[in-house]
Amino acid sequence: MTKKKIVGHIAGADIRMLKIFRAVVSCGGFSAAESELNISRAAISLAISDLEQRLSLKLCNRGRSGFSLTDEGEQVYLATLQLLSSHQEFQRQINSIHSELKGDLDIGITDCLVTLPGMFITDSLKQLKARAPEVNINIEMIPAIDVIKATLDGRIQTGVAPVVGHNPNLRYIHLYDEQSHLYCSREHPLFHYTPDELSEELIAQCDVVFPSYQQSAEVKSHFQPFQKGAKASDREGVAFLILTGCYIGYLPTHFAQKWVDRGMMKPLQPERFNFVTPYAAITRKDLAPNLILANFLDVLQIQLQAA
Structure with missing residues (x-):
């Protein structure tokens, strides 16, 4: 049988x-x-x-x-x-692999995000380090367009950049909606004008700082009233030029706040001159499985859900 x-x-x-x-x-x-x-x-x-x-x-x-x-x-x-x-x-x-993660996390970040109130990136990196003390975190501060390129070519595993358009090869996790206002410094003639004295026509006659970095069509439309000015490659460069007193320019409200608090800058008609820029964490869709990146994205999602 x-x-x-x-x-x-x-x-x-x-x-x-x-x-x-x-x-x-x-x-x-x-x-x-x-x-x-x-x-x-x-x-x-x-x-x-x-x-x-x-x-x-x-x-x-x-x-x-x-x-x-x-x-x-x-x-x-x-x-x-x-x-x-x-x-x-x-x-x-x-479980042992997860608790003994070793290796590198290469992350690219565009400038001036550290002052955002929601410290999702900072807190997520802190949590990742707590989970995996032996992980090496390498941050590269690069322009937004280079964050996209570096993520696509694999030079970095993830990046944080403004969402100008959606690349079909990237996965996006929405992080922030960054508010920007138009500012002048106390060295600028408009600083001493009262709100009633300011007009759109008067503001449009001023020299403005035009950003040379990549922007969405919606953001570009906010610069159309202005005809002349200087150029800056990043938001810190914009701040430098505004503080000369020779120019006005758009800055993220969280970044400009330290100068506003010290009486060195003020927003000009913020209800009229403002725009919002969405920021996202990006990864390549076809990226090979990576436990370090997976853990970072996991703690990032936890931070976002708790916000």
């Missing part, structure tokens, strides 16, 4: 049934296993019957004579102990 063999592959539901089977055997029966498993005797009986059908084997005898394993049940029990032990060791090793 040909002996039956265990058939099929092991699925998640099988692991559960095998754990129930192990508990029944170790407890010596269905009734004794109820408190161990915290499920009813009927549920235990159903699980064992399902397991027997799954394996095409009779595993145990149950009835008035009590609980006992069949010969096949003895073999399956030994195999179950080996499988569940291997399963437990697999989980332990995976």
Whole structure:
């Protein structure tokens, strides 16, 4: 007579049934296993019957004579102990990998985001370092367009940049909506004008700082009233020129606030001259699985959900 063999592959539901089977055997029966498993005797009986059908084997005898394993049940029990032990060791090793993350996180960030009230990037890097003390964090401060390029060519694993358009090869996680106002310094003639004295026409006659970095069409429209001025490659350059007293210019409100608090700058008609820039964390869609990056994005999502 040909002996039956265990058939099929092991699925998640099988692991559960095998754990129930192990508990029944170790407890010596269905009734004794109820408190161990915290499920009813009927549920235990159903699980064992399902397991027997799954394996095409009779595993145990149950009835008035009590609980006992069949010969096949003895073999399956030994195999179950080996499988569940291997399963437990697999989980332990995976947890060990997560707890002993080593390597680099290369991240590119555009300028002047450190003063944002929602410190999602800072707090996420802090949490990543707590999870994985041996991870090396490398931050490169680069223009927004270079953040996109470096992410696409793999030079950095993730970046933070304004969303000017959506690249189909990138994945975006929205972080901030950055508010910008038009500012002048206290050295500028408009600084001493009252709100009633200021007019759009008067403001439009001033020299303005035109940013030379990439912008959306909506942001560009806010510079159309102005005809002359200087150029700056980043927001810090804009601030330098505004502080000369020769120019007005747009700055993020969080970045300009330190000068406003010190009486060195003020916004000009903020209800009229303002715009919002969305910022996102970006990653390449086809990037190979990376546990360090996955952990960083995980803590970043936690920060965003808690905000």
